[in-house]
Amino acid sequence: MNNSIWRKKPMHMFEQDMQKSELKRVLGKWSLTAIGIGAIIGGGVFVLTGTAAHYHAGPALAISFVIAGIGCIFAALCYAEFAAMLPVEGSAYAYAYGTVGELFAWIIGWGLILEYAMGAMTVAVSWSGYFNKLLHLFGVHLPENLTNDPVSFGGASVNLPALVIVWFVTWILVKGIKEAASANNMIVVLKVAVILFVIIMGAFYIDVANWTPFIPEETLVQHESGEMLPAYGWGGIISGASAIFFAYIGFDAVSTQAGEAINPKKDMPFAIIASLLICTVLYIAVSLVLTGMINYKNITGDALKAPVAYAFDVAGQPWAVFVITAAATAGLLSVMLVMMLGQTRVFLGMAKDGLLPKFFAEVHPTFKTPWKSTILVGAVVSIVAGFTPISLLGDMTSFGTLFAFTMVCLAVWILRFRDPNRERPFKVSGLNIVAPLGILVNTFLILNLGRTAQLFALAWLVFGLVVYFLYGRPKSHLNTRV
Numbered sequence: 194m195n196n197s198i199w200r201k202k203p204m205h206m207f208e209q210d211m212q213k214s215e216l217k218r219v220l221g222k223w224s225l226t227a228i229g230i231g232a233i234i235g236g237g238v239f240v241l242t243g244t245a246a247h248y249h250a251g252p253a254l255a256i257s258f259v260i261a262g263i264g265c266i267f268a269a270l271c272y273a274e275f276a277a278m279l280p281v282e283g284s285a286y287a288y289a290y291g292t293v294g295e296l297f298a299w300i301i302g303w304g305l306i307l308e309y310a311m312g313a314m315t316v317a318v319s320w321s322g323y324f325n326k327l328l329h330l331f332g333v334h335l336p337e338n339l340t341n342d343p344v345s346f347g348g349a350s351v352n353l354p355a356l357v358i359v360w361f362v363t364w365i366l367v368k369g370i371k372e373a374a375s376a377n378n379m380i381v382v383l384k385v386a387v388i389l390f391v392i393i394m395g396a397f398y399i400d401v402a403n404w405t406p407f408i409p410e411e412t413l414v415q416h417e418s419g420e421m422l423p424a425y426g427w428g429g430i431i432s433g434a435s436a437i438f439f440a441y442i443g444f445d446a447v448s449t450q451a452g453e454a455i456n457p458k459k460d461m462p463f464a465i466i467a468s469l470l471i472c473t474v475l476y477i478a479v480s481l482v483l484t485g486m487i488n489y490k491n492i493t494g495d496a497l498k499a500p501v502a503y504a505f506d507v508a509g510q511p512w513a514v515f516v517i518t519a520a521a522t523a524g525l526l527s528v529m530l531v532m533m534l535g536q537t538r539v540f541l542g543m544a545k546d547g548l549l550p551k552f553f554a555e556v557h558p559t560f561k562t563p564w565k566s567t568i569l570v571g572a573v574v575s576i577v578a579g580f581t582p583i584s585l586l587g588d589m590t591s592f593g594t595l596f597a598f599t600m601v602c603l604a605v606w607i608l609r610f611r612d613p614n615r616e617r618p619f620k621v622s623g624l625n626i627v628a629p630l631g632i633l634v635n636t637f638l639i640l641n642l643g644r645t646a647q648l649f650a651l652a653w654l655v656f657g658l659v660v661y662f663l664y665g666r667p668k669s670h671l672n673t674r675v
Contacts, residue, residue, distance in 0.1 A: 199294035200671050202546065204615075207281050207291060210545055217369070217561045220453050222460035227381045228531055229447040229468025233440060234384050234475065235528030239521040240319050241437050242476075242483050243500025247492040249433030251409040251425050254480040254489075257433035262473035264434070264638055265441045267631030268598035269469045270621045271605040273462035276448045277619040280457030284448040284535070285597040285604075287542050292604040292611070295548075299665055301600050302543050303657030305445075307650065308593030309536035310574065312439065313359070313529050315590065317578035320525040321355040326499060327518045342580050356579030362530050363571030366537070367557070367564045380527040385475075387520035390513075391501055392478045398508040399485030409489075422643060435641040438591040440476065444469045445594060446531045449538035462619040533570055540566045547672075548665040592642055592650040595635045602631035 220228075242254065250257045275288040286305060290298035325340050338350035411426025422432060444465045454460050479501070486504040487496075496503040499521070505513040537553075541563045544554035557564040605621070606628035621627055639647075 196666075196672070197294075198296040198666065201292065201294050202287075202290040202298075202671065204279075204291060207279055207287070210281055218453055218455050220450055220460075221455050222463045224378060225447050225450060225454060225460055225464030226467045226471075227378045228450060228534075229444045229464055230385070230472060231381045231527040232446045232531035232535075233444070233468060233472040234381070234388060235316065235440075235525050238388060238440075238476065238479050239323070239499065239501060239524065240497075241440050242480055243492045243497045243503075245433045245437050246480070246484055246489040246500070247497065248414055248422070249424055249429045249436055251429065251489045252404045252406075252484040253408045253425075253430050254433060254484055255477045256408075256430050257437060258473065258476045258480055260431065260434040260634075261438050261441060261638070262469070262476075264438070264595075264598070264631070264634040265444070265469055265473070267627050267634060268602055269444055269465050270627055271602045271624075271631060272444065272448050273465045273619050274605050274617060274621045274624075275601065276461035276465060277458045278615065278617055280454060280461060281452060281542065284445060284539060284542075285601045286539055289600055289604045290546065292608040293600070295666070295669060295671065296661070297600060297604075299543075299548060299661045300654060300657065301597050302539055302548070303654060303661075304593040304596045304650075305539045306536060306593075307653050308445075308590050308597065309532045309539065310570070311593070312590045313532040313536070313570075313574045314578045314581075315439075316525050316529045316532065317355040317359050317574060318352065320358055320522065320529065321352050321578075323499060323518055323522045323525060324354045324358070326502070327515075327522050330515050330518065344581070352579045356575045358526065359529070359533075359571055359575035359578055362526065362533055363567060363575075365530065366534055366567045366571075367560060367562055369560045369562055380523050383520055384524040384527070387517060387524070388475050388479060391505075391517065392475075392482055394510075394513060395482035395486055395504065395508075398504075398510075399482065401485065403485050403488045431638075432641050435591060435595075435638040438594055438638060441469070441472075441594065445597065446535040449535040452538070452541075458618040533567070533574065536570055537563050537567045540570075543665075547668045547670040548661070589646050589650050589653075592639060592646060595639045595642075596650075599632050599635040599639070602628045602635070 245257060246252070246254045272285075272288075279287055279291060281287050284305060286298050286302035289301045321340065325335060328335065335353075338346055338348070339353045341350050342352050343350050408427070408430070409425035411428050412424055413421045414424035424432075447464045447468060448461065483500060483504055487500075487507055492500050492503070499518065502514045502517045502521070505511075505517060540549060540553040543549045544551060544566075552569075553563065553566040555563065555565050606624060608615070609624055
Protein backbone atom coordinates (compact mmCIF):
# COMPACT_ATOMS: atom_id res chain seq x y z
CA MET A 194 0.00 0.00 0.00
CA ASN A 195 1.28 3.45 -0.90
CA ASN A 196 -0.35 6.38 0.91
CA SER A 197 1.85 9.12 -0.49
CA ILE A 198 0.05 12.00 -2.21
CA TRP A 199 2.84 11.84 -4.82
CA ARG A 200 2.15 8.22 -5.76
CA LYS A 201 1.88 7.61 -9.50
CA LYS A 202 -0.39 5.30 -11.42
CA PRO A 203 1.80 2.59 -13.01
CA MET A 204 1.80 2.42 -16.79
CA HIS A 205 0.58 -1.19 -16.77
CA MET A 206 -2.62 -0.04 -15.03
CA PHE A 207 -3.31 2.37 -17.88
CA GLU A 208 -2.86 -0.50 -20.32
CA GLN A 209 -5.26 -2.67 -18.28
CA ASP A 210 -7.84 0.14 -18.35
CA MET A 211 -7.57 0.36 -22.14
CA GLN A 212 -8.09 -3.39 -22.51
CA LYS A 213 -11.14 -3.41 -20.20
CA SER A 214 -12.80 -0.31 -21.64
CA GLU A 215 -16.49 -0.76 -22.54
CA LEU A 216 -16.58 2.34 -24.76
CA LYS A 217 -17.02 1.98 -28.52
CA ARG A 218 -13.99 2.81 -30.68
CA VAL A 219 -15.76 4.54 -33.56
CA LEU A 220 -13.88 7.83 -34.00
CA GLY A 221 -11.43 8.27 -36.89
CA LYS A 222 -8.89 11.09 -37.24
CA TRP A 223 -11.28 13.41 -39.07
CA SER A 224 -14.09 12.83 -36.56
CA LEU A 225 -11.60 13.62 -33.78
CA THR A 226 -10.43 16.71 -35.64
CA ALA A 227 -14.06 17.77 -36.08
CA ILE A 228 -14.61 17.38 -32.32
CA GLY A 229 -11.72 19.79 -31.74
CA ILE A 230 -12.98 22.27 -34.32
CA GLY A 231 -16.49 21.88 -32.94
CA ALA A 232 -15.32 23.05 -29.52
CA ILE A 233 -12.89 25.72 -30.71
CA ILE A 234 -15.11 27.44 -33.27
CA GLY A 235 -18.04 28.77 -31.34
CA GLY A 236 -17.93 31.20 -28.47
CA GLY A 237 -14.49 32.37 -29.56
CA VAL A 238 -15.72 33.63 -32.92
CA PHE A 239 -19.32 34.48 -32.18
CA VAL A 240 -18.93 36.08 -28.72
CA LEU A 241 -15.35 36.56 -27.46
CA THR A 242 -14.15 38.50 -30.49
CA GLY A 243 -16.39 41.40 -29.50
CA THR A 244 -15.56 41.52 -25.80
CA ALA A 245 -11.82 40.99 -26.40
CA ALA A 246 -11.67 43.78 -28.99
CA HIS A 247 -13.68 46.27 -26.90
CA TYR A 248 -12.24 45.57 -23.45
CA HIS A 249 -8.71 44.45 -24.27
CA ALA A 250 -6.87 44.67 -27.57
CA GLY A 251 -8.83 46.88 -29.98
CA PRO A 252 -7.83 46.25 -33.63
CA ALA A 253 -4.76 44.35 -32.36
CA LEU A 254 -7.05 41.47 -31.37
CA ALA A 255 -5.40 39.44 -34.14
CA ILE A 256 -2.11 39.70 -32.23
CA SER A 257 -3.86 38.41 -29.09
CA PHE A 258 -5.00 35.37 -31.03
CA VAL A 259 -1.45 34.84 -32.30
CA ILE A 260 -0.05 34.97 -28.74
CA ALA A 261 -2.75 32.63 -27.42
CA GLY A 262 -2.13 30.32 -30.37
CA ILE A 263 1.60 30.23 -29.60
CA GLY A 264 0.84 29.29 -26.00
CA CYS A 265 -1.48 26.60 -27.28
CA ILE A 266 0.89 25.09 -29.83
CA PHE A 267 3.50 24.34 -27.14
CA ALA A 268 0.83 22.64 -25.04
CA ALA A 269 -0.71 20.92 -28.09
CA LEU A 270 2.60 19.28 -28.99
CA CYS A 271 2.96 18.01 -25.42
CA TYR A 272 -0.66 16.82 -25.42
CA ALA A 273 -0.02 14.99 -28.69
CA GLU A 274 2.96 13.08 -27.29
CA PHE A 275 1.01 12.07 -24.19
CA ALA A 276 -2.21 11.23 -26.06
CA ALA A 277 -0.34 8.85 -28.36
CA MET A 278 1.49 7.25 -25.44
CA LEU A 279 -1.47 7.07 -23.04
CA PRO A 280 -4.64 6.87 -25.16
CA VAL A 281 -7.05 6.71 -22.20
CA GLU A 282 -9.97 8.75 -20.89
CA GLY A 283 -9.17 11.63 -18.60
CA SER A 284 -7.01 13.91 -20.73
CA ALA A 285 -4.44 15.93 -18.76
CA TYR A 286 -5.62 14.31 -15.54
CA ALA A 287 -4.51 10.88 -16.71
CA TYR A 288 -1.21 12.17 -18.05
CA ALA A 289 -0.33 13.78 -14.72
CA TYR A 290 -1.39 10.67 -12.77
CA GLY A 291 1.18 8.59 -14.60
CA THR A 292 4.02 11.06 -14.18
CA VAL A 293 3.75 13.84 -11.60
CA GLY A 294 1.61 12.08 -9.00
CA GLU A 295 -1.91 11.64 -7.63
CA LEU A 296 -2.28 15.02 -5.94
CA PHE A 297 -1.28 16.93 -9.07
CA ALA A 298 -3.54 14.68 -11.14
CA TRP A 299 -6.47 15.43 -8.86
CA ILE A 300 -5.84 19.18 -9.01
CA ILE A 301 -5.72 19.05 -12.82
CA GLY A 302 -8.86 16.90 -12.98
CA TRP A 303 -10.65 19.28 -10.64
CA GLY A 304 -9.52 22.18 -12.81
CA LEU A 305 -10.82 20.42 -15.93
CA ILE A 306 -14.21 20.00 -14.24
CA LEU A 307 -14.27 23.77 -13.67
CA GLU A 308 -13.16 24.37 -17.25
CA TYR A 309 -15.80 22.21 -18.89
CA ALA A 310 -18.69 22.96 -16.53
CA MET A 311 -18.27 26.73 -16.64
CA GLY A 312 -17.69 26.58 -20.37
CA ALA A 313 -20.87 24.59 -20.99
CA MET A 314 -22.93 26.92 -18.80
CA THR A 315 -21.58 30.03 -20.49
CA VAL A 316 -22.19 28.60 -23.95
CA ALA A 317 -25.73 27.55 -23.01
CA VAL A 318 -26.58 31.13 -22.05
CA SER A 319 -24.86 32.45 -25.20
CA TRP A 320 -26.85 29.96 -27.28
CA SER A 321 -30.06 31.23 -25.70
CA GLY A 322 -29.14 34.78 -26.71
CA TYR A 323 -28.52 33.81 -30.34
CA PHE A 324 -31.64 31.63 -30.42
CA ASN A 325 -33.76 34.55 -29.22
CA LYS A 326 -32.15 36.81 -31.80
CA LEU A 327 -33.00 34.22 -34.47
CA LEU A 328 -36.63 34.11 -33.30
CA HIS A 329 -36.77 37.92 -33.44
CA LEU A 330 -35.73 37.79 -37.10
CA PHE A 331 -38.91 35.77 -37.69
CA GLY A 332 -41.00 38.15 -35.62
CA VAL A 333 -41.29 35.77 -32.65
CA HIS A 334 -40.72 37.28 -29.20
CA LEU A 335 -40.69 35.02 -26.14
CA PRO A 336 -41.76 36.58 -22.81
CA GLU A 337 -38.81 38.14 -20.98
CA ASN A 338 -39.48 36.04 -17.89
CA LEU A 339 -38.79 32.93 -20.02
CA THR A 340 -35.51 34.17 -21.50
CA ASN A 341 -33.75 35.66 -18.46
CA ASP A 342 -32.50 34.43 -15.11
CA PRO A 343 -34.28 35.72 -11.96
CA VAL A 344 -31.50 38.14 -10.99
CA SER A 345 -31.28 39.81 -14.40
CA PHE A 346 -35.07 39.91 -14.74
CA GLY A 347 -35.65 41.10 -11.20
CA GLY A 348 -38.32 38.57 -10.38
CA ALA A 349 -39.60 35.03 -10.99
CA SER A 350 -38.16 33.87 -14.32
CA VAL A 351 -36.09 31.19 -16.04
CA ASN A 352 -33.85 31.18 -19.09
CA LEU A 353 -35.95 28.44 -20.66
CA PRO A 354 -34.09 28.13 -23.99
CA ALA A 355 -30.77 27.62 -22.14
CA LEU A 356 -32.31 25.02 -19.86
CA VAL A 357 -34.01 23.09 -22.67
CA ILE A 358 -31.02 23.04 -25.01
CA VAL A 359 -28.82 21.52 -22.31
CA TRP A 360 -31.26 18.62 -21.95
CA PHE A 361 -31.35 18.17 -25.72
CA VAL A 362 -27.55 17.91 -25.79
CA THR A 363 -27.68 15.54 -22.81
CA TRP A 364 -30.05 13.26 -24.72
CA ILE A 365 -27.68 13.15 -27.70
CA LEU A 366 -24.72 12.30 -25.46
CA VAL A 367 -26.58 9.53 -23.63
CA LYS A 368 -27.74 8.07 -26.94
CA GLY A 369 -24.21 7.32 -28.07
CA ILE A 370 -20.83 8.70 -29.07
CA LYS A 371 -21.35 7.80 -32.75
CA GLU A 372 -24.57 9.80 -32.88
CA ALA A 373 -22.94 12.69 -31.02
CA ALA A 374 -19.96 12.68 -33.38
CA SER A 375 -22.22 12.57 -36.46
CA ALA A 376 -24.26 15.52 -35.20
CA ASN A 377 -21.07 17.41 -34.40
CA ASN A 378 -19.57 16.68 -37.85
CA MET A 379 -22.58 18.19 -39.63
CA ILE A 380 -22.53 21.30 -37.45
CA VAL A 381 -18.78 21.73 -37.92
CA VAL A 382 -19.15 21.71 -41.72
CA LEU A 383 -21.84 24.40 -41.39
CA LYS A 384 -19.74 26.51 -39.01
CA VAL A 385 -16.60 26.41 -41.12
CA ALA A 386 -18.63 27.34 -44.22
CA VAL A 387 -20.15 30.34 -42.44
CA ILE A 388 -16.80 31.46 -41.00
CA LEU A 389 -15.32 31.41 -44.50
CA PHE A 390 -18.38 33.37 -45.65
CA VAL A 391 -17.77 35.98 -42.92
CA ILE A 392 -14.10 36.30 -43.88
CA ILE A 393 -14.68 36.57 -47.64
CA MET A 394 -17.81 38.75 -47.59
CA GLY A 395 -16.67 40.86 -44.66
CA ALA A 396 -13.46 41.74 -46.50
CA PHE A 397 -15.52 43.86 -48.92
CA TYR A 398 -16.81 46.04 -46.05
CA ILE A 399 -13.51 46.69 -44.28
CA ASP A 400 -12.71 50.33 -43.57
CA VAL A 401 -8.96 50.54 -42.91
CA ALA A 402 -9.60 53.64 -40.79
CA ASN A 403 -10.97 51.29 -38.13
CA TRP A 404 -7.49 49.75 -37.88
CA THR A 405 -5.86 53.09 -37.11
CA PRO A 406 -4.12 53.04 -34.74
CA PHE A 407 -3.75 49.25 -34.92
CA ILE A 408 -2.43 49.19 -31.34
CA PRO A 409 -4.30 51.93 -29.44
CA GLU A 410 -2.62 53.71 -26.55
CA GLU A 411 -2.76 51.71 -23.34
CA THR A 412 -5.27 52.77 -20.70
CA LEU A 413 -7.47 51.33 -17.94
CA VAL A 414 -11.06 50.34 -18.69
CA GLN A 415 -13.78 49.34 -16.25
CA HIS A 416 -15.14 45.89 -17.03
CA GLU A 417 -18.58 44.50 -16.27
CA SER A 418 -17.07 42.92 -13.16
CA GLY A 419 -16.19 46.40 -11.87
CA GLU A 420 -12.46 45.81 -12.15
CA MET A 421 -10.16 48.38 -13.73
CA LEU A 422 -7.95 46.37 -16.05
CA PRO A 423 -5.33 47.25 -18.69
CA ALA A 424 -6.84 47.87 -22.10
CA TYR A 425 -5.15 48.40 -25.45
CA GLY A 426 -1.43 48.76 -25.96
CA TRP A 427 0.67 45.68 -25.27
CA GLY A 428 -0.88 45.28 -21.82
CA GLY A 429 -4.32 45.01 -23.40
CA ILE A 430 -3.04 42.62 -26.06
CA ILE A 431 -1.67 40.29 -23.39
CA SER A 432 -4.80 40.47 -21.22
CA GLY A 433 -6.81 39.86 -24.40
CA ALA A 434 -4.79 36.72 -25.09
CA SER A 435 -5.56 35.51 -21.56
CA ALA A 436 -9.28 36.26 -21.91
CA ILE A 437 -9.70 34.49 -25.25
CA PHE A 438 -7.90 31.35 -24.15
CA PHE A 439 -11.35 29.94 -23.43
CA ALA A 440 -11.74 29.80 -27.21
CA TYR A 441 -8.98 27.19 -27.52
CA ILE A 442 -10.49 24.58 -25.23
CA GLY A 443 -11.25 22.32 -28.19
CA PHE A 444 -8.02 20.41 -28.64
CA ASP A 445 -8.07 19.56 -24.92
CA ALA A 446 -11.51 18.05 -25.55
CA VAL A 447 -10.01 15.88 -28.32
CA SER A 448 -7.70 14.22 -25.81
CA THR A 449 -10.66 13.17 -23.63
CA GLN A 450 -11.94 10.99 -26.49
CA ALA A 451 -8.93 8.63 -26.62
CA GLY A 452 -11.01 5.73 -25.30
CA GLU A 453 -13.34 6.00 -28.30
CA ALA A 454 -10.72 6.57 -31.01
CA ILE A 455 -10.18 3.80 -33.57
CA ASN A 456 -6.42 4.31 -33.79
CA PRO A 457 -5.59 6.71 -30.93
CA LYS A 458 -1.78 6.46 -31.15
CA LYS A 459 -1.80 7.92 -34.67
CA ASP A 460 -5.07 9.80 -34.88
CA MET A 461 -4.95 11.72 -31.58
CA PRO A 462 -1.78 13.71 -32.37
CA PHE A 463 -3.09 14.49 -35.86
CA ALA A 464 -6.47 15.71 -34.57
CA ILE A 465 -5.01 17.79 -31.73
CA ILE A 466 -2.54 19.68 -33.90
CA ALA A 467 -4.79 19.95 -36.99
CA SER A 468 -7.78 21.37 -35.09
CA LEU A 469 -5.59 23.95 -33.35
CA LEU A 470 -3.84 25.15 -36.52
CA ILE A 471 -7.04 25.34 -38.58
CA CYS A 472 -8.92 27.31 -35.94
CA THR A 473 -6.05 29.68 -35.13
CA VAL A 474 -5.88 30.76 -38.78
CA LEU A 475 -9.66 31.24 -38.88
CA TYR A 476 -9.66 33.23 -35.63
CA ILE A 477 -6.96 35.62 -36.84
CA ALA A 478 -8.82 36.21 -40.12
CA VAL A 479 -12.19 36.80 -38.43
CA SER A 480 -10.70 39.20 -35.86
CA LEU A 481 -9.12 41.27 -38.64
CA VAL A 482 -12.39 41.38 -40.58
CA LEU A 483 -14.50 42.25 -37.52
CA THR A 484 -12.27 45.11 -36.33
CA GLY A 485 -12.04 46.34 -39.91
CA MET A 486 -15.82 46.38 -40.42
CA ILE A 487 -16.68 48.22 -37.18
CA ASN A 488 -14.70 50.36 -34.76
CA TYR A 489 -13.79 48.47 -31.59
CA LYS A 490 -15.17 51.36 -29.49
CA ASN A 491 -18.64 50.81 -30.97
CA ILE A 492 -18.85 47.16 -29.91
CA THR A 493 -21.05 47.82 -26.90
CA GLY A 494 -24.40 46.71 -25.48
CA ASP A 495 -26.11 44.03 -27.57
CA ALA A 496 -23.20 44.12 -30.02
CA LEU A 497 -21.05 42.43 -27.36
CA LYS A 498 -23.37 39.42 -27.41
CA ALA A 499 -23.34 39.00 -31.20
CA PRO A 500 -20.49 41.09 -32.62
CA VAL A 501 -20.17 39.35 -35.99
CA ALA A 502 -23.89 39.60 -36.75
CA TYR A 503 -23.82 43.22 -35.56
CA ALA A 504 -20.99 44.05 -37.97
CA PHE A 505 -23.02 42.88 -40.97
CA ASP A 506 -26.10 44.65 -39.64
CA VAL A 507 -24.14 47.92 -39.59
CA ALA A 508 -22.91 47.12 -43.11
CA GLY A 509 -26.54 47.02 -44.26
CA GLN A 510 -26.67 43.29 -44.99
CA PRO A 511 -29.66 41.94 -43.02
CA TRP A 512 -29.66 38.68 -44.99
CA ALA A 513 -26.11 38.03 -43.79
CA VAL A 514 -27.25 38.71 -40.22
CA PHE A 515 -29.79 35.91 -40.62
CA VAL A 516 -27.18 33.46 -41.99
CA ILE A 517 -24.66 34.27 -39.25
CA THR A 518 -27.24 34.14 -36.45
CA ALA A 519 -28.54 30.77 -37.65
CA ALA A 520 -25.01 29.40 -37.93
CA ALA A 521 -24.06 30.72 -34.48
CA THR A 522 -27.16 29.10 -32.99
CA ALA A 523 -26.16 25.75 -34.48
CA GLY A 524 -22.45 26.31 -33.85
CA LEU A 525 -22.75 27.01 -30.15
CA LEU A 526 -24.77 23.81 -29.88
CA SER A 527 -21.76 21.75 -30.94
CA VAL A 528 -19.48 23.62 -28.52
CA MET A 529 -21.82 22.71 -25.67
CA LEU A 530 -21.94 19.12 -26.88
CA VAL A 531 -18.15 18.76 -26.90
CA MET A 532 -17.70 20.44 -23.51
CA MET A 533 -20.25 18.22 -21.79
CA LEU A 534 -18.78 15.21 -23.59
CA GLY A 535 -15.30 16.11 -22.32
CA GLN A 536 -16.46 16.60 -18.75
CA THR A 537 -18.13 13.19 -18.52
CA ARG A 538 -14.96 11.52 -19.85
CA VAL A 539 -12.83 13.28 -17.23
CA PHE A 540 -15.28 12.04 -14.58
CA LEU A 541 -15.02 8.55 -16.09
CA GLY A 542 -11.23 8.51 -15.87
CA MET A 543 -11.21 9.75 -12.26
CA ALA A 544 -13.91 7.31 -11.19
CA LYS A 545 -12.04 4.37 -12.73
CA ASP A 546 -9.14 5.24 -10.43
CA GLY A 547 -11.40 5.37 -7.38
CA LEU A 548 -10.97 9.11 -6.84
CA LEU A 549 -14.68 9.66 -7.56
CA PRO A 550 -17.64 7.36 -6.83
CA LYS A 551 -18.30 4.41 -9.19
CA PHE A 552 -21.48 6.21 -10.24
CA PHE A 553 -19.38 8.31 -12.64
CA ALA A 554 -17.88 5.25 -14.33
CA GLU A 555 -21.06 3.27 -15.00
CA VAL A 556 -21.49 2.66 -18.74
CA HIS A 557 -24.91 2.02 -20.30
CA PRO A 558 -25.19 -1.63 -21.48
CA THR A 559 -26.72 -0.64 -24.83
CA PHE A 560 -25.50 2.87 -25.63
CA LYS A 561 -21.99 2.28 -24.21
CA THR A 562 -21.85 5.78 -22.75
CA PRO A 563 -21.37 6.94 -19.13
CA TRP A 564 -25.07 7.75 -18.99
CA LYS A 565 -25.54 8.44 -15.29
CA SER A 566 -22.78 11.03 -15.08
CA THR A 567 -23.99 12.54 -18.37
CA ILE A 568 -27.48 13.05 -16.93
CA LEU A 569 -26.03 14.51 -13.72
CA VAL A 570 -23.85 16.94 -15.69
CA GLY A 571 -26.86 17.88 -17.80
CA ALA A 572 -28.95 18.55 -14.70
CA VAL A 573 -26.34 20.78 -13.05
CA VAL A 574 -25.49 22.70 -16.23
CA SER A 575 -29.17 23.23 -17.11
CA ILE A 576 -30.10 24.51 -13.63
CA VAL A 577 -27.20 26.95 -13.44
CA ALA A 578 -27.72 28.14 -17.03
CA GLY A 579 -31.47 28.55 -16.49
CA PHE A 580 -31.46 30.36 -13.16
CA THR A 581 -28.10 32.06 -12.68
CA PRO A 582 -26.64 35.26 -14.12
CA ILE A 583 -23.28 34.08 -15.40
CA SER A 584 -20.32 36.47 -15.42
CA LEU A 585 -16.56 35.96 -15.26
CA LEU A 586 -17.00 32.36 -16.39
CA GLY A 587 -14.99 32.92 -19.54
CA ASP A 588 -11.98 33.93 -17.42
CA MET A 589 -12.57 31.06 -15.00
CA THR A 590 -12.71 28.61 -17.89
CA SER A 591 -9.49 30.10 -19.24
CA PHE A 592 -7.88 29.59 -15.82
CA GLY A 593 -8.72 25.88 -15.84
CA THR A 594 -7.48 25.51 -19.41
CA LEU A 595 -4.21 27.38 -18.87
CA PHE A 596 -3.55 25.49 -15.64
CA ALA A 597 -4.05 22.13 -17.35
CA PHE A 598 -1.84 23.15 -20.28
CA THR A 599 0.95 24.19 -17.90
CA MET A 600 0.81 20.90 -16.04
CA VAL A 601 0.82 18.84 -19.24
CA CYS A 602 3.96 20.62 -20.47
CA LEU A 603 5.59 19.91 -17.10
CA ALA A 604 4.45 16.28 -16.98
CA VAL A 605 5.61 15.32 -20.48
CA TRP A 606 8.98 16.95 -19.75
CA ILE A 607 9.36 15.00 -16.49
CA LEU A 608 8.45 11.71 -18.15
CA ARG A 609 10.98 12.24 -20.93
CA PHE A 610 13.71 12.32 -18.26
CA ARG A 611 12.29 9.56 -16.06
CA ASP A 612 11.44 7.10 -18.81
CA PRO A 613 13.36 8.08 -21.95
CA ASN A 614 13.17 4.59 -23.50
CA ARG A 615 9.38 4.27 -23.42
CA GLU A 616 7.72 3.88 -26.82
CA ARG A 617 6.47 7.23 -28.09
CA PRO A 618 4.39 6.90 -31.30
CA PHE A 619 4.53 10.70 -31.53
CA LYS A 620 7.65 12.39 -30.15
CA VAL A 621 8.02 16.16 -29.81
CA SER A 622 11.27 17.46 -31.29
CA GLY A 623 13.12 19.97 -29.13
CA LEU A 624 11.04 19.19 -26.04
CA ASN A 625 13.64 20.86 -23.79
CA ILE A 626 12.66 24.11 -25.51
CA VAL A 627 8.96 23.45 -26.21
CA ALA A 628 7.97 22.35 -22.68
CA PRO A 629 9.62 25.25 -20.75
CA LEU A 630 8.20 27.78 -23.21
CA GLY A 631 4.74 26.23 -22.80
CA ILE A 632 5.03 26.47 -19.01
CA LEU A 633 6.24 30.08 -19.09
CA VAL A 634 3.70 31.37 -21.63
CA ASN A 635 0.68 29.70 -20.01
CA THR A 636 1.70 30.75 -16.48
CA PHE A 637 2.20 34.31 -17.70
CA LEU A 638 -1.30 34.33 -19.21
CA ILE A 639 -2.78 33.03 -15.94
CA LEU A 640 -1.22 35.98 -14.13
CA ASN A 641 -2.89 38.34 -16.61
CA LEU A 642 -6.43 37.10 -15.95
CA GLY A 643 -8.79 39.26 -13.89
CA ARG A 644 -8.19 39.16 -10.13
CA THR A 645 -11.78 38.22 -9.34
CA ALA A 646 -11.63 35.25 -11.70
CA GLN A 647 -8.30 34.18 -10.17
CA LEU A 648 -9.81 34.27 -6.67
CA PHE A 649 -12.91 32.28 -7.69
CA ALA A 650 -10.77 29.68 -9.45
CA LEU A 651 -8.44 29.45 -6.44
CA ALA A 652 -11.44 28.91 -4.14
CA TRP A 653 -12.63 26.09 -6.41
CA LEU A 654 -9.21 24.41 -6.27
CA VAL A 655 -9.10 24.72 -2.46
CA PHE A 656 -12.55 23.09 -2.27
CA GLY A 657 -11.23 20.35 -4.54
CA LEU A 658 -8.34 19.67 -2.16
CA VAL A 659 -10.82 19.20 0.68
CA VAL A 660 -12.76 16.66 -1.40
CA TYR A 661 -9.52 14.87 -2.31
CA PHE A 662 -8.32 14.43 1.26
CA LEU A 663 -11.77 13.47 2.58
CA TYR A 664 -12.77 11.13 -0.27
CA GLY A 665 -10.35 10.74 -3.16
CA ARG A 666 -7.19 9.80 -1.29
CA PRO A 667 -8.85 7.23 1.05
CA LYS A 668 -10.79 5.62 -1.85
CA SER A 669 -7.97 5.61 -4.45
CA HIS A 670 -7.33 2.24 -6.05
CA LEU A 671 -3.63 2.82 -5.47
CA ASN A 672 -4.28 2.14 -1.77
CA THR A 673 -4.56 -1.55 -2.56
CA ARG A 674 -2.90 -1.90 -5.98
CA VAL A 675 0.73 -1.36 -6.80
